[in-house]
Amino acid sequence: MPPSAAELSCKAAIVGVGETDFAADYRAWRARGPGFEPPEVEGLAACAFERALEDSGLARSEIDGLSVSFLYGGPTAPEVAQMLGLKPRYMIDNGGIMAGPLPVACAAVAAGECDTIAMVYAVTPRSLARKFGGEPMAGTAAPPSYYYFHPWGWSSQAAHWAYIWRYYQNEFGATEADLGAVAIQLRNNAIMNSNAIMQTPLSIEDYLASRYIVRPLRLLDLCLVNDGGVCLIVRRADRTRHLRHAPVLVAGWGESKVRSKKMHTLVRERLAPQIQEAGDQAFSMAGMGVSDVQHFECYDAATIHLIGQFEGFGFAAPGEGLEFCKAGGMAVGSRMPVNTAGGMLSGAYMHGWNHVAEITKQLRHEATGRQIEGVEISLFSLAQTDQVHPILFKRGVA
Amino acid sequence: MAQRRPDRALVTAGDRMFWEWCGKHELRLQACMNCGEILWPVVKACEHCGRDALEWRRMSGRGQVVSWCTFDHDYYRGLLPVPYDTIMVELEEGPLFVSNPAGFTAEVIEFRKPVRLAFLTCEDAAGEFELPVFEADSGPRKALADVVVQSENQ
Numbered sequence: 123m124p125p126s127a128a129e130l131s132c133k134a135a136i137v138g139v140g141e142t143d144f145a146a147d148y149r150a151w152r153a154r155g156p157g158f159e160p161p162e163v164e165g166l167a168a169c170a171f172e173r174a175l176e177d178s179g180l181a182r183s184e185i186d187g188l189s190v191s192f193l194y195g196g197p198t199a200p201e202v203a204q205m206l207g208l209k210p211r212y213m214i215d216n217g218g219i220m221a222g223p224l225p226v227a228c229a230a231v232a233a234g235e236c237d238t239i240a241m242v243y244a245v246t247p248r249s250l251a252r253k254f255g256g257e258p259m260a261g262t263a264a265p266p267s268y269y270y271f272h273p274w275g276w277s278s279q280a281a282h283w284a285y286i287w288r289y290y291q292n293e294f295g296a297t298e299a300d301l302g303a304v305a306i307q308l309r310n311n312a313i314m315n316s317n318a319i320m321q322t323p324l325s326i327e328d329y330l331a332s333r334y335i336v337r338p339l340r341l342l343d344l345c346l347v348n349d350g351g352v353c354l355i356v357r358r359a360d361r362t363r364h365l366r367h368a369p370v371l372v373a374g375w376g377e378s379k380v381r382s383k384k385m386h387t388l389v390r391e392r393l394a395p396q397i398q399e400a401g402d403q404a405f406s407m408a409g410m411g412v413s414d415v416q417h418f419e420c421y422d423a424a425t426i427h428l429i430g431q432f433e434g435f436g437f438a439a440p441g442e443g444l445e446f447c448k449a450g451g452m453a454v455g456s457r458m459p460v461n462t463a464g465g466m467l468s469g470a471y472m473h474g475w476n477h478v479a480e481i482t483k484q485l486r487h488e489a490t491g492r493q494i495e496g497v498e499i500s501l502f503s504l505a506q507t508d509q510v511h512p513i514l515f516k517r518g519v520a
Numbered sequence: 521m522a523q524r525r526p527d528r529a530l531v532t533a534g535d536r537m538f539w540e541w542c543g544k545h546e547l548r549l550q551a552c553m554n555c556g557e558i559l560w561p562v563v564k565a566c567e568h569c570g571r572d573a574l575e576w577r578r579m580s581g582r583g584q585v586v587s588w589c590t591f592d593h594d595y596y597r598g599l600l601p602v603p604y605d606t607i608m609v610e611l612e613e614g615p616l617f618v619s620n621p622a623g624f625t626a627e628v629i630e631f632r633k634p635v636r637l638a639f640l641t642c643e644d645a646a647g648e649f650e651l652p653v654f655e656a657d658s659g660p661r662k663a664l665a666d667v668v669v670q671s672e673n674q
Contacts, residue, residue: 256595257526269561271618272526273642273651275591275600284589285608292587292631337590337603337626382557382567385616389587389608 123222123377124229126403133232135362135369135518138178138355139482140170141317144470148319148348151248160249163196164205166351167244171206174353179366180238186211187236189227191243193218193473194250202242212236220474221504221511225375227356237358243475244351254278269384280344282507283424284336285389290426294441298338302329303448304425305342305467312464314492319346320468343425345466352475362518369518370485374408376400380508388507396510397434408514410499412436417484417500418458419477422465431503432460454492462492474504485517522643525651526596535562537576542650545639549615551577558615581637582657583609590626609635609654622653
């Protein structure tokens with residue numbers, strides 16, 4: 123990741139955003155009626171790009187940079203450029219999961235490699251029937267950020283969150299119904315977003331009746347699995363006046379990795395040291411403090427993982443995040459709105475790209491039906507099992 | 521009869537020595553000869569200080585359960601009958617060790633339940649092996665804090 127340097131702050135802004143039809147595509151996959159063809163990343167990427175280009179109001183010829191992020195495989199950047207009819211002077215195969223790719227693009231823009239870069243991401247884990255635990259599929263390795271202790275049957279992302287949650291329960295006396303409040307809050311948010319996959323209201327009874335995946339975690343504690351794509355168009359900040367929408371400035375970022383005692387850091391500390399370190403970098407780069415944040419988009423691979431990050435950034439004291447959520451504090455219009463489009467738990471599993479898309483809409487003041495009034499600054503946090511990458515965003519002048 | 525288990529080789533590279541010690545019913549983890557950090561799973565160099573002089577240090581086999589979970593989802597496609605329990609044991613020496621309970625189930629686990637090492641004969645695609653698991657430690661209960669202080673004084 124490029125350095126968290128103040129001179130890179132607010133040098134680039136998101137000026138276009140496009141998403142595929144998460145909800146409609148999910149329903150089509152579930153139904154798989156006659157003639158159903160599973161989506162491919164090329165088609166999803168093209169759909170998201172065309173929507174982002176239209177949204178930006180820019181001409182195709184103004185796109186002189188291209189970043190591609192196909193987490194589970196896909197075409198190279200030159201192949202995507204040809205497919206989209208672009209002639210970029212800067213191209214990069216740029217990781218996958220959101221946080222990393224955006225600072226890379228911003229640094230390229232700041233360095234003059236390009237003026238306007240299209241960042242394309244698409245995945246099809248549902249159509250690929252991707253497994254999230256057990257023995258690896260042929261030709262694929264377990265994700266390097268996860269420890270899998272196979273001979274004891276301990277694998278899957280869910281297993282990591284399950285150990286965290288059990289430990290948290292013992293440390294703070296929290297109950298399963300307490301955790302259900304997070305799933306319910308994000309479902310309530312999703313219902314205000316027509317492109318969110320989950321649209322049915324969720325009660326605590328529904329939550330407690332949902333099946334366990336890795337006890338004490340239930341199906342509704344874990345993020346969705348769906349196919350889709352997102353495109354962000356990022357442009358030099360000094361060329362964002364008089365565009366169709368208010369620009370969304372990328373103000374700061376940070377990165378901190380767990381170097382030792384990984385299970386201890388993850389399960390007992392819920393990555394608090396890494397959140398602190400990476401957060402300090404991002405806030406310092408942006409010249410902001412945590413009290414400036416008005417909206418938090420959080421990598422919600424699991425309900426308890428959201429709470430760990432929420433507490434880690436200091437939005438609630440350790441052990442108080444669930445009470446904060448139960449009291450409604452994470453709702454739009456309350457103290458700290460979280461994952462206002464439904465996140466990955468009820469919105470769409472787009473590896474953090476959906477969170478940044480939502481920040482773009484919120485900071486433009488165009489999040490119809492769920493707008494946080496007057497929001498100027500949003501924080502995105504990616505936490506994986508062994509690293510944390512926050513990004514700070516600021517509404518620019520239209 | 522040996523219990524069928526998922527392949528050991530998938531844990532992490534370079535773990536052959538670990539399993540050889542298990543075959544002798546000893547739980548040994550890598551320890552850094554420079555800074556003393558105990559490392560698990562297997563590493564090539566110390567995660568704490570970066571040195572690569574490591575020794576296989578024998579663990580006492582005593583510890584406490586500090587987290588646990590039960591797999592209801594059949595990730596291993598029938599290889600391990602669900603539901604089954606896993607535990608995270610804080611070994612007396614400090615490291616956290618993911619394992620299975622032997623002779624007890626998740627229903628009776630309380631936070632910091634004392635456990636002690638046992639071995640279970642298992643097999644995978646590469647053949648039979650001894651799997652370190654943990655049984656309830658009903659012996660005289662020694663406060664973990666005292667043990668830590670003792671070992672620090674040595």
